[in-house]
Amino acid sequence: MENINLSKVRVRIAPSPTGFVHIGNLRTILYNYLFARHNKGEFIVRIEDTDQSRFVKGAMEDLLKTLEWADIDYEEGPFLNAEGKIEEKGDYGPYTQSKRLDIYKKHIKTLLDKNKAYYCFCSKDRLEKLRNEQKEQKLPPKYDQHCRNLSKDEAQKMINSGEEYVIRFKTPENKDVIFEDAIRGTIKVNTHDVDDFVLVKTDKFPTYHFANIVDDHLMKITHVLRGEEWIASTPKHQLLYEAFGWHPPIFAHLPTILNKQKKKMSKRDGDVSVKDFISQGYLKDALLNFITLLGWNAGTDQEIYTRDEMIKQFSLDNVHKAGAVFDLDKLDWINGVYIRQLDDEKFADLCIPYLCKAKLITQDNDKYVKSETGENIDISFIRRALALEQARIKNINEIADTVKFFFSDKFKYSKDLLVWKKSTKEATKKALALVMDELNKIDENQFKSETIEEKLKMLAQNNNLGNGDVFWPLRVALSGREKSPGPHEMAEVFGKDKTLIRLKDAILKI
Ligand code: GLU
Numbered sequence: 001m002e003n004i005n006l007s008k009v010r011v012r013i014a015p016s017p018t019g020f021v022h023i024g025n026l027r028t029i030l031y032n033y034l035f036a037r038h039n040k041g042e043f044i045v046r047i048e049d050t051d052q053s054r055f056v057k058g059a060m061e062d063l064l065k066t067l068e069w070a071d072i073d074y075e076e077g078p079f080l081n082a083e084g085k086i087e088e089k090g091d092y093g094p095y096t097q098s099k100r101l102d103i104y105k106k107h108i109k110t111l112l113d114k115n116k117a118y119y120c121f122c123s124k125d126r127l128e129k130l131r132n133e134q135k136e137q138k139l140p141p142k143y144d145q146h147c148r149n150l151s152k153d154e155a156q157k158m159i160n161s162g163e164e165y166v167i168r169f170k171t172p173e174n175k176d177v178i179f180e181d182a183i184r185g186t187i188k189v190n191t192h193d194v195d196d197f198v199l200v201k202t203d204k205f206p207t208y209h210f211a212n213i214v215d216d217h218l219m220k221i222t223h224v225l226r227g228e229e230w231i232a233s234t235p236k237h238q239l240l241y242e243a244f245g246w247h248p249p250i251f252a253h254l255p256t257i258l259n260k261q262k263k264k265m266s267k268r269d270g271d272v273s274v275k276d277f278i279s280q281g282y283l284k285d286a287l288l289n290f291i292t293l294l295g296w297n298a299g300t301d302q303e304i305y306t307r308d309e310m311i312k313q314f315s316l317d318n319v320h321k322a323g324a325v326f327d328l329d330k331l332d333w334i335n336g337v338y339i340r341q342l343d344d345e346k347f348a349d350l351c352i353p354y355l356c357k358a359k360l361i362t363q364d365n366d367k368y369v370k371s372e373t374g375e376n377i378d379i380s381f382i383r384r385a386l387a388l389e390q391a392r393i394k395n396i397n398e399i400a401d402t403v404k405f406f407f408s409d410k411f412k413y414s415k416d417l418l419v420w421k422k423s424t425k426e427a428t429k430k431a432l433a434l435v436m437d438e439l440n441k442i443d444e445n446q447f448k449s450e451t452i453e454e455k456l457k458m459l460a461q462n463n464n465l466g467n468g469d470v471f472w473p474l475r476v477a478l479s480g481r482e483k484s485p486g487p488h489e490m491a492e493v494f495g496k497d498k499t500l501i502r503l504k505d506a507i508l509k510i
Pocket residue numbers: 013014015016048208212225226230
Protein backbone atom coordinates (compact mmCIF):
# COMPACT_ATOMS: atom_id res chain seq x y z
CA MET A 1 0.00 0.00 0.00
CA GLU A 2 1.27 3.45 -0.92
CA ASN A 3 2.02 5.29 2.33
CA ILE A 4 1.35 8.88 3.21
CA ASN A 5 4.04 11.09 4.61
CA LEU A 6 2.76 12.18 8.00
CA SER A 7 5.87 14.17 8.81
CA LYS A 8 4.66 16.95 6.52
CA VAL A 9 1.13 17.88 7.46
CA ARG A 10 -0.98 18.88 4.47
CA VAL A 11 -4.62 19.75 5.00
CA ARG A 12 -7.20 21.16 2.69
CA ILE A 13 -10.60 22.67 2.54
CA ALA A 14 -12.65 21.43 -0.35
CA PRO A 15 -15.68 23.69 -0.62
CA SER A 16 -18.25 23.40 -3.36
CA PRO A 17 -19.19 26.76 -4.84
CA THR A 18 -22.87 26.23 -4.19
CA GLY A 19 -23.56 29.21 -1.93
CA PHE A 20 -22.00 31.88 0.20
CA VAL A 21 -19.66 31.05 3.04
CA HIS A 22 -21.59 30.30 6.21
CA ILE A 23 -20.50 29.95 9.80
CA GLY A 24 -19.97 26.18 9.50
CA ASN A 25 -17.70 26.60 6.48
CA LEU A 26 -15.70 29.24 8.28
CA ARG A 27 -15.26 26.96 11.29
CA THR A 28 -13.91 24.19 9.02
CA ILE A 29 -11.61 26.70 7.34
CA LEU A 30 -10.33 27.95 10.70
CA TYR A 31 -9.66 24.52 12.15
CA ASN A 32 -7.78 23.41 9.05
CA TYR A 33 -5.78 26.61 9.09
CA LEU A 34 -4.97 26.37 12.82
CA PHE A 35 -4.06 22.72 12.48
CA ALA A 36 -1.76 23.43 9.54
CA ARG A 37 -0.05 26.36 11.26
CA HIS A 38 0.27 24.54 14.59
CA ASN A 39 1.99 21.65 12.82
CA LYS A 40 4.05 23.86 10.53
CA GLY A 41 2.30 22.19 7.65
CA GLU A 42 0.64 23.32 4.46
CA PHE A 43 -2.90 24.48 3.86
CA ILE A 44 -4.55 23.94 0.51
CA VAL A 45 -7.77 25.23 -1.01
CA ARG A 46 -9.48 23.00 -3.55
CA ILE A 47 -12.71 23.82 -5.29
CA GLU A 48 -15.10 20.91 -5.71
CA ASP A 49 -17.30 22.06 -8.54
CA THR A 50 -18.25 18.77 -10.17
CA ASP A 51 -21.94 19.27 -9.50
CA GLN A 52 -22.41 21.85 -12.18
CA SER A 53 -26.15 22.07 -11.62
CA ARG A 54 -25.60 23.53 -8.14
CA PHE A 55 -22.97 26.06 -9.17
CA VAL A 56 -23.64 29.54 -7.78
CA LYS A 57 -22.04 32.45 -9.57
CA GLY A 58 -19.77 34.50 -7.33
CA ALA A 59 -19.52 31.78 -4.66
CA MET A 60 -15.86 31.11 -5.36
CA GLU A 61 -14.97 34.78 -5.21
CA ASP A 62 -16.94 35.05 -1.97
CA LEU A 63 -14.89 32.22 -0.48
CA LEU A 64 -11.56 33.70 -1.52
CA LYS A 65 -12.57 37.14 -0.26
CA THR A 66 -13.64 35.63 3.06
CA LEU A 67 -10.24 33.97 3.44
CA GLU A 68 -8.57 37.29 2.72
CA TRP A 69 -10.88 39.13 5.12
CA ALA A 70 -10.12 36.58 7.85
CA ASP A 71 -6.35 36.91 7.24
CA ILE A 72 -6.16 33.20 6.59
CA ASP A 73 -3.27 32.47 4.33
CA TYR A 74 -2.78 29.25 2.44
CA GLU A 75 -0.02 27.76 0.35
CA GLU A 76 -1.80 26.31 -2.67
CA GLY A 77 -5.01 26.74 -4.56
CA PRO A 78 -6.92 29.50 -6.28
CA PHE A 79 -6.09 33.08 -5.30
CA LEU A 80 -7.64 36.41 -6.25
CA ASN A 81 -5.15 38.54 -8.14
CA ALA A 82 -4.98 42.34 -8.07
CA GLU A 83 -7.68 42.58 -10.74
CA GLY A 84 -9.99 40.32 -8.75
CA LYS A 85 -9.47 37.42 -11.17
CA ILE A 86 -8.85 33.90 -9.99
CA GLU A 87 -5.34 32.51 -10.44
CA GLU A 88 -4.01 29.19 -9.19
CA LYS A 89 -0.70 28.56 -7.44
CA GLY A 90 0.93 25.32 -6.30
CA ASP A 91 2.58 22.16 -7.55
CA TYR A 92 -0.42 19.86 -7.28
CA GLY A 93 -2.89 21.74 -9.46
CA PRO A 94 -5.24 22.32 -11.03
CA TYR A 95 -7.07 23.00 -7.77
CA THR A 96 -10.49 23.25 -9.36
CA GLN A 97 -12.05 19.88 -10.04
CA SER A 98 -13.73 20.83 -13.30
CA LYS A 99 -10.21 21.34 -14.69
CA ARG A 100 -9.11 17.85 -13.63
CA LEU A 101 -11.46 15.73 -15.73
CA ASP A 102 -8.59 13.96 -17.52
CA ILE A 103 -7.15 12.90 -14.19
CA TYR A 104 -10.45 11.33 -13.12
CA LYS A 105 -10.80 9.64 -16.50
CA LYS A 106 -7.44 7.98 -16.04
CA HIS A 107 -8.30 6.87 -12.52
CA ILE A 108 -11.71 5.48 -13.36
CA LYS A 109 -10.05 3.38 -16.00
CA THR A 110 -7.79 1.94 -13.31
CA LEU A 111 -10.79 0.91 -11.23
CA LEU A 112 -12.62 -0.55 -14.23
CA ASP A 113 -9.52 -2.50 -15.23
CA LYS A 114 -9.15 -3.82 -11.70
CA ASN A 115 -12.80 -4.88 -11.80
CA LYS A 116 -13.57 -2.58 -8.87
CA ALA A 117 -16.10 -0.56 -10.81
CA TYR A 118 -18.73 -1.25 -13.45
CA TYR A 119 -20.94 0.45 -16.00
CA CYS A 120 -24.58 0.76 -15.10
CA PHE A 121 -27.21 1.44 -17.75
CA CYS A 122 -30.29 1.50 -15.52
CA SER A 123 -32.71 4.18 -16.56
CA LYS A 124 -33.95 6.88 -14.22
CA ASP A 125 -37.40 5.30 -14.38
CA ARG A 126 -36.12 1.93 -13.30
CA LEU A 127 -34.21 3.40 -10.40
CA GLU A 128 -37.19 5.39 -9.31
CA LYS A 129 -39.42 2.36 -9.42
CA LEU A 130 -36.88 0.44 -7.37
CA ARG A 131 -36.70 3.23 -4.82
CA ASN A 132 -40.46 3.36 -4.47
CA GLU A 133 -40.68 -0.38 -3.98
CA GLN A 134 -38.02 -0.22 -1.29
CA LYS A 135 -39.85 2.64 0.37
CA GLU A 136 -43.07 0.65 0.42
CA GLN A 137 -41.26 -2.24 2.05
CA LYS A 138 -39.64 0.18 4.49
CA LEU A 139 -36.20 -0.73 3.23
CA PRO A 140 -33.37 1.80 2.91
CA PRO A 141 -32.82 2.91 -0.70
CA LYS A 142 -30.10 0.85 -2.28
CA TYR A 143 -29.15 -0.01 -5.83
CA ASP A 144 -30.02 -3.65 -6.55
CA GLN A 145 -26.79 -4.30 -8.48
CA HIS A 146 -28.74 -5.02 -11.64
CA CYS A 147 -25.77 -4.18 -13.92
CA ARG A 148 -23.00 -5.41 -11.62
CA ASN A 149 -22.46 -8.63 -13.48
CA LEU A 150 -22.75 -7.43 -17.06
CA SER A 151 -19.77 -8.73 -19.00
CA LYS A 152 -17.25 -6.28 -20.38
CA ASP A 153 -18.39 -7.09 -23.92
CA GLU A 154 -22.05 -6.54 -23.13
CA ALA A 155 -21.26 -3.23 -21.52
CA GLN A 156 -19.08 -2.15 -24.43
CA LYS A 157 -21.81 -2.98 -26.91
CA MET A 158 -24.29 -0.86 -25.02
CA ILE A 159 -21.87 2.02 -24.83
CA ASN A 160 -21.21 1.74 -28.59
CA SER A 161 -24.90 1.85 -29.29
CA GLY A 162 -25.10 5.15 -27.44
CA GLU A 163 -26.79 4.03 -24.20
CA GLU A 164 -26.45 6.44 -21.31
CA TYR A 165 -24.54 5.09 -18.35
CA VAL A 166 -23.02 5.83 -14.98
CA ILE A 167 -20.04 4.05 -13.46
CA ARG A 168 -20.60 2.50 -10.06
CA PHE A 169 -18.28 1.21 -7.39
CA LYS A 170 -18.30 -2.53 -6.85
CA THR A 171 -18.75 -2.41 -3.10
CA PRO A 172 -17.31 -5.55 -1.54
CA GLU A 173 -19.94 -7.83 0.02
CA ASN A 174 -20.31 -8.13 3.77
CA LYS A 175 -17.11 -6.48 4.75
CA ASP A 176 -16.47 -4.44 7.91
CA VAL A 177 -15.00 -1.06 7.13
CA ILE A 178 -13.14 0.13 10.20
CA PHE A 179 -11.38 3.44 10.61
CA GLU A 180 -10.10 5.65 13.40
CA ASP A 181 -11.59 9.09 13.51
CA ALA A 182 -9.20 11.45 15.30
CA ILE A 183 -12.13 12.99 17.20
CA ARG A 184 -14.66 10.21 17.43
CA GLY A 185 -12.49 7.14 17.80
CA THR A 186 -13.10 3.82 16.06
CA ILE A 187 -15.92 3.71 13.54
CA LYS A 188 -17.14 0.45 12.07
CA VAL A 189 -19.63 0.04 9.25
CA ASN A 190 -20.57 -3.12 7.40
CA THR A 191 -20.75 -2.85 3.62
CA HIS A 192 -24.22 -4.28 3.81
CA ASP A 193 -25.16 -0.66 4.51
CA VAL A 194 -23.10 0.75 1.66
CA ASP A 195 -24.57 1.10 -1.79
CA ASP A 196 -22.81 0.41 -5.08
CA PHE A 197 -22.41 4.17 -5.24
CA VAL A 198 -21.89 6.17 -8.40
CA LEU A 199 -18.37 7.28 -9.29
CA VAL A 200 -18.99 8.87 -12.68
CA LYS A 201 -22.32 10.46 -13.59
CA THR A 202 -24.14 10.43 -16.94
CA ASP A 203 -22.67 13.86 -17.73
CA LYS A 204 -19.22 12.16 -17.40
CA PHE A 205 -18.37 14.27 -14.37
CA PRO A 206 -17.02 12.41 -11.35
CA THR A 207 -19.12 12.32 -8.19
CA TYR A 208 -17.97 13.99 -5.01
CA HIS A 209 -16.75 10.70 -3.48
CA PHE A 210 -14.60 9.76 -6.41
CA ALA A 211 -13.05 13.14 -7.22
CA ASN A 212 -12.54 13.88 -3.54
CA ILE A 213 -10.43 10.85 -2.77
CA VAL A 214 -8.45 10.96 -6.01
CA ASP A 215 -7.55 14.56 -5.26
CA ASP A 216 -6.80 14.06 -1.58
CA HIS A 217 -4.43 11.29 -2.59
CA LEU A 218 -2.74 13.13 -5.46
CA MET A 219 -2.48 16.32 -3.41
CA LYS A 220 -0.79 14.33 -0.62
CA ILE A 221 -3.36 15.34 1.99
CA THR A 222 -2.44 13.88 5.38
CA HIS A 223 -5.49 14.90 7.47
CA VAL A 224 -9.08 15.51 6.46
CA LEU A 225 -10.83 17.85 8.91
CA ARG A 226 -14.42 18.31 7.85
CA GLY A 227 -17.93 18.62 9.23
CA GLU A 228 -19.66 15.69 10.84
CA GLU A 229 -22.18 15.57 8.00
CA TRP A 230 -19.51 13.87 5.90
CA ILE A 231 -18.95 11.01 8.28
CA ALA A 232 -21.47 8.80 6.47
CA SER A 233 -19.39 9.21 3.30
CA THR A 234 -16.15 8.15 4.92
CA PRO A 235 -16.68 4.35 4.68
CA LYS A 236 -17.09 4.83 0.93
CA HIS A 237 -13.89 6.80 0.85
CA GLN A 238 -12.08 4.12 2.83
CA LEU A 239 -13.24 1.50 0.33
CA LEU A 240 -12.07 3.60 -2.57
CA TYR A 241 -8.62 4.09 -1.04
CA GLU A 242 -8.39 0.38 -0.55
CA ALA A 243 -9.51 -0.35 -4.11
CA PHE A 244 -6.73 1.87 -5.43
CA GLY A 245 -4.20 0.46 -2.98
CA TRP A 246 -3.65 3.89 -1.43
CA HIS A 247 -3.20 4.74 2.22
CA PRO A 248 -6.09 6.91 3.41
CA PRO A 249 -5.45 10.17 5.24
CA ILE A 250 -6.41 10.60 8.90
CA PHE A 251 -10.02 11.70 9.26
CA ALA A 252 -11.35 14.09 11.88
CA HIS A 253 -15.04 14.94 11.77
CA LEU A 254 -15.90 18.22 13.45
CA PRO A 255 -18.98 18.50 15.66
CA THR A 256 -22.20 19.82 14.21
CA ILE A 257 -23.12 23.41 14.97
CA LEU A 258 -26.47 23.52 16.75
CA ASN A 259 -28.99 26.27 17.31
CA LYS A 260 -30.36 27.12 20.76
CA GLN A 261 -32.96 24.36 20.40
CA LYS A 262 -30.03 21.96 19.95
CA LYS A 263 -31.02 21.30 16.34
CA LYS A 264 -28.58 21.50 13.45
CA MET A 265 -28.15 25.15 12.53
CA SER A 266 -29.66 25.97 9.21
CA LYS A 267 -30.52 28.91 7.03
CA ARG A 268 -33.83 29.01 8.86
CA ASP A 269 -31.98 30.17 11.94
CA GLY A 270 -31.51 33.50 10.25
CA ASP A 271 -28.16 34.89 9.42
CA VAL A 272 -25.77 32.03 9.12
CA SER A 273 -23.78 33.55 6.30
CA VAL A 274 -20.53 35.14 7.38
CA LYS A 275 -21.35 38.21 5.28
CA ASP A 276 -24.45 38.85 7.35
CA PHE A 277 -22.50 38.77 10.58
CA ILE A 278 -19.96 41.18 9.18
CA SER A 279 -22.66 43.55 8.05
CA GLN A 280 -24.24 43.37 11.49
CA GLY A 281 -21.13 45.04 12.84
CA TYR A 282 -19.38 42.16 14.56
CA LEU A 283 -15.65 42.67 14.72
CA LYS A 284 -13.60 40.29 12.64
CA ASP A 285 -11.38 39.06 15.47
CA ALA A 286 -14.34 38.63 17.79
CA LEU A 287 -16.26 36.62 15.23
CA LEU A 288 -13.24 34.43 14.49
CA ASN A 289 -12.57 33.92 18.20
CA PHE A 290 -16.21 32.96 18.73
CA ILE A 291 -16.26 30.55 15.79
CA THR A 292 -13.05 28.90 16.95
CA LEU A 293 -14.80 28.12 20.23
CA LEU A 294 -17.63 26.30 18.41
CA GLY A 295 -16.31 22.85 19.20
CA TRP A 296 -12.89 23.57 20.61
CA ASN A 297 -11.18 25.12 23.59
CA ALA A 298 -7.73 24.66 25.01
CA GLY A 299 -9.06 22.67 27.96
CA THR A 300 -8.83 25.72 30.24
CA ASP A 301 -11.21 28.58 31.11
CA GLN A 302 -9.65 30.85 28.54
CA GLU A 303 -12.22 32.28 26.13
CA ILE A 304 -10.34 35.09 24.45
CA TYR A 305 -7.44 34.04 22.28
CA THR A 306 -5.08 35.95 20.06
CA ARG A 307 -4.36 34.34 16.73
CA ASP A 308 -0.93 33.22 17.96
CA GLU A 309 -2.44 31.67 21.07
CA MET A 310 -4.95 29.78 18.98
CA ILE A 311 -2.24 28.42 16.70
CA LYS A 312 -0.09 27.44 19.64
CA GLN A 313 -2.86 25.72 21.57
CA PHE A 314 -4.96 24.18 18.80
CA SER A 315 -5.05 20.41 18.78
CA LEU A 316 -7.55 17.80 17.64
CA ASP A 317 -7.43 16.31 21.15
CA ASN A 318 -9.43 19.27 22.38
CA VAL A 319 -12.04 19.25 19.64
CA HIS A 320 -15.31 18.13 21.19
CA LYS A 321 -17.44 15.26 20.01
CA ALA A 322 -20.74 16.77 21.09
CA GLY A 323 -22.52 19.34 18.94
CA ALA A 324 -21.48 22.95 19.52
CA VAL A 325 -24.29 25.31 20.45
CA PHE A 326 -24.26 28.60 18.63
CA ASP A 327 -24.95 31.11 21.39
CA LEU A 328 -25.49 34.65 20.16
CA ASP A 329 -25.19 36.04 23.70
CA LYS A 330 -21.71 34.64 23.87
CA LEU A 331 -20.84 36.19 20.52
CA ASP A 332 -22.11 39.54 21.81
CA TRP A 333 -20.05 39.16 24.96
CA ILE A 334 -16.88 38.30 23.02
CA ASN A 335 -17.57 41.14 20.62
CA GLY A 336 -17.86 43.50 23.59
CA VAL A 337 -14.51 42.33 24.94
CA TYR A 338 -12.86 43.02 21.58
CA ILE A 339 -14.55 46.42 21.27
CA ARG A 340 -13.13 47.46 24.64
CA GLN A 341 -9.65 46.41 23.60
CA LEU A 342 -9.57 48.93 20.74
CA ASP A 343 -7.90 52.30 21.17
CA ASP A 344 -9.99 55.47 20.62
CA GLU A 345 -8.71 55.97 17.13
CA LYS A 346 -9.28 52.45 15.90
CA PHE A 347 -12.69 52.38 17.52
CA ALA A 348 -13.64 55.64 15.80
CA ASP A 349 -12.38 54.34 12.44
CA LEU A 350 -14.74 51.41 12.74
CA CYS A 351 -17.69 53.55 13.87
CA ILE A 352 -17.42 56.46 11.45
CA PRO A 353 -18.84 54.56 8.45
CA TYR A 354 -21.93 53.84 10.56
CA LEU A 355 -22.28 57.54 11.45
CA CYS A 356 -22.01 58.39 7.77
CA LYS A 357 -24.54 55.73 6.84
CA ALA A 358 -26.97 57.11 9.41
CA LYS A 359 -26.39 60.57 7.86
CA LEU A 360 -25.19 62.06 11.12
CA ILE A 361 -21.92 63.15 9.62
CA THR A 362 -20.69 63.46 6.06
CA GLN A 363 -17.15 63.12 4.85
CA ASP A 364 -15.96 66.14 2.91
CA ASN A 365 -12.49 65.37 1.51
CA ASP A 366 -10.41 64.75 4.63
CA LYS A 367 -12.82 66.62 6.90
CA TYR A 368 -16.14 65.78 8.45
CA VAL A 369 -19.22 67.96 8.60
CA LYS A 370 -22.44 67.62 10.52
CA SER A 371 -24.95 66.38 7.98
CA GLU A 372 -27.72 68.42 9.57
CA THR A 373 -26.08 71.84 9.33
CA GLY A 374 -23.01 71.35 7.18
CA GLU A 375 -20.82 72.85 9.92
CA ASN A 376 -17.32 71.44 10.37
CA ILE A 377 -16.91 68.86 13.03
CA ASP A 378 -13.59 68.13 14.59
CA ILE A 379 -12.32 64.54 14.43
CA SER A 380 -11.30 64.81 18.07
CA PHE A 381 -14.91 65.63 18.99
CA ILE A 382 -16.07 62.58 17.03
CA ARG A 383 -13.51 60.36 18.74
CA ARG A 384 -14.28 61.66 22.23
CA ALA A 385 -18.02 61.28 21.76
CA LEU A 386 -17.59 57.74 20.46
CA ALA A 387 -15.15 56.82 23.22
CA LEU A 388 -17.89 57.40 25.80
CA GLU A 389 -19.90 54.61 24.24
CA GLN A 390 -17.03 52.21 23.80
CA ALA A 391 -17.43 50.76 27.26
CA ARG A 392 -21.15 50.30 26.79
CA ILE A 393 -22.04 48.96 23.38
CA LYS A 394 -22.09 45.31 22.39
CA ASN A 395 -21.96 45.83 18.68
CA ILE A 396 -20.70 48.58 16.39
CA ASN A 397 -23.98 48.70 14.50
CA GLU A 398 -25.67 50.16 17.61
CA ILE A 399 -23.35 53.12 17.56
CA ALA A 400 -25.22 55.59 15.34
CA ASP A 401 -28.31 55.39 17.45
CA THR A 402 -26.48 55.64 20.76
CA VAL A 403 -24.46 58.73 19.85
CA LYS A 404 -27.04 60.50 17.67
CA PHE A 405 -27.56 63.38 20.11
CA PHE A 406 -23.91 64.39 19.83
CA PHE A 407 -24.32 65.09 16.14
CA SER A 408 -27.85 66.34 15.85
CA ASP A 409 -29.81 69.01 17.71
CA LYS A 410 -33.05 67.63 16.46
CA PHE A 411 -33.90 65.38 19.30
CA LYS A 412 -37.13 65.29 21.15
CA TYR A 413 -37.87 64.30 24.71
CA SER A 414 -40.86 64.91 26.88
CA LYS A 415 -40.50 67.51 29.61
CA ASP A 416 -41.59 64.88 32.14
CA LEU A 417 -38.43 62.96 31.40
CA LEU A 418 -36.42 65.81 32.91
CA VAL A 419 -37.94 65.06 36.30
CA TRP A 420 -36.08 62.37 38.16
CA LYS A 421 -38.32 59.67 39.61
CA LYS A 422 -37.73 60.81 43.20
CA SER A 423 -37.96 64.49 42.37
CA THR A 424 -40.62 67.03 41.48
CA LYS A 425 -41.06 69.48 38.65
CA GLU A 426 -40.34 72.38 41.00
CA ALA A 427 -37.14 70.85 42.37
CA THR A 428 -36.03 70.01 38.83
CA LYS A 429 -36.58 73.56 37.65
CA LYS A 430 -34.57 74.85 40.57
CA ALA A 431 -31.84 72.27 40.06
CA LEU A 432 -31.49 73.02 36.36
CA ALA A 433 -31.09 76.74 37.05
CA LEU A 434 -28.50 76.03 39.75
CA VAL A 435 -26.62 73.60 37.48
CA MET A 436 -26.55 76.15 34.71
CA ASP A 437 -25.25 78.78 37.05
CA GLU A 438 -22.61 76.52 38.50
CA LEU A 439 -21.35 75.31 35.13
CA ASN A 440 -21.26 78.84 33.85
CA LYS A 441 -18.77 79.66 36.60
CA ILE A 442 -16.30 77.01 35.45
CA ASP A 443 -13.58 78.30 33.25
CA GLU A 444 -13.76 77.05 29.66
CA ASN A 445 -10.44 75.19 29.93
CA GLN A 446 -11.39 73.69 33.30
CA PHE A 447 -14.55 72.22 31.79
CA LYS A 448 -13.53 68.63 32.48
CA SER A 449 -15.57 65.67 33.55
CA GLU A 450 -14.05 65.32 37.05
CA THR A 451 -14.33 69.03 37.84
CA ILE A 452 -17.93 69.09 36.66
CA GLU A 453 -18.79 66.02 38.69
CA GLU A 454 -17.15 67.39 41.79
CA LYS A 455 -18.79 70.81 41.51
CA LEU A 456 -22.24 69.37 40.92
CA LYS A 457 -21.96 67.01 43.87
CA MET A 458 -21.06 69.96 46.08
CA LEU A 459 -23.91 71.92 44.60
CA ALA A 460 -26.38 69.18 45.48
CA GLN A 461 -25.04 68.98 49.01
CA ASN A 462 -25.11 72.71 49.62
CA ASN A 463 -28.68 73.02 48.37
CA ASN A 464 -30.13 70.06 50.08
CA LEU A 465 -30.70 68.22 46.82
CA GLY A 466 -30.00 64.61 45.95
CA ASN A 467 -27.41 63.75 43.28
CA GLY A 468 -30.28 62.50 41.15
CA ASP A 469 -31.98 65.94 41.29
CA VAL A 470 -28.89 67.45 39.75
CA PHE A 471 -27.41 64.84 37.44
CA TRP A 472 -30.62 63.38 36.04
CA PRO A 473 -31.96 66.55 34.39
CA LEU A 474 -28.47 67.33 33.08
CA ARG A 475 -28.37 63.89 31.48
CA VAL A 476 -31.75 64.40 29.83
CA ALA A 477 -30.96 67.97 28.79
CA LEU A 478 -27.81 66.83 27.02
CA SER A 479 -28.95 63.56 25.51
CA GLY A 480 -32.74 63.45 25.63
CA ARG A 481 -32.36 59.95 27.07
CA GLU A 482 -32.74 57.99 30.25
CA LYS A 483 -29.69 55.94 29.51
CA SER A 484 -26.50 57.55 28.36
CA PRO A 485 -22.87 57.90 29.40
CA GLY A 486 -22.28 59.96 32.57
CA PRO A 487 -23.78 63.48 32.28
CA HIS A 488 -20.49 65.09 33.37
CA GLU A 489 -18.61 63.08 30.74
CA MET A 490 -21.02 64.18 28.04
CA ALA A 491 -20.76 67.79 29.23
CA GLU A 492 -16.98 67.68 28.80
CA VAL A 493 -17.30 66.34 25.25
CA PHE A 494 -19.90 68.96 24.31
CA GLY A 495 -17.87 71.75 25.88
CA LYS A 496 -19.15 74.64 27.94
CA ASP A 497 -21.12 76.59 25.31
CA LYS A 498 -23.08 73.68 23.92
CA THR A 499 -23.80 72.33 27.41
CA LEU A 500 -25.24 75.67 28.50
CA ILE A 501 -27.37 75.96 25.36
CA ARG A 502 -28.92 72.55 25.96
CA LEU A 503 -29.51 73.35 29.62
CA LYS A 504 -31.26 76.55 28.64
CA ASP A 505 -33.47 74.67 26.21
CA ALA A 506 -34.39 72.29 29.00
CA ILE A 507 -35.28 75.13 31.36
CA LEU A 508 -37.48 76.68 28.72
CA LYS A 509 -39.15 73.38 28.15
CA ILE A 510 -40.05 72.63 31.74
N1 GLU B 1 -17.07 19.42 -1.29
C1 GLU B 1 -17.35 19.07 0.07
C2 GLU B 1 -18.00 20.29 0.70
O1 GLU B 1 -18.70 20.96 0.03
C3 GLU B 1 -16.08 18.66 0.76
C4 GLU B 1 -16.25 17.78 1.94
C5 GLU B 1 -14.90 17.25 2.35
O2 GLU B 1 -14.17 18.03 2.99
O3 GLU B 1 -14.57 16.15 2.00
O4 GLU B 1 -17.84 20.63 1.84
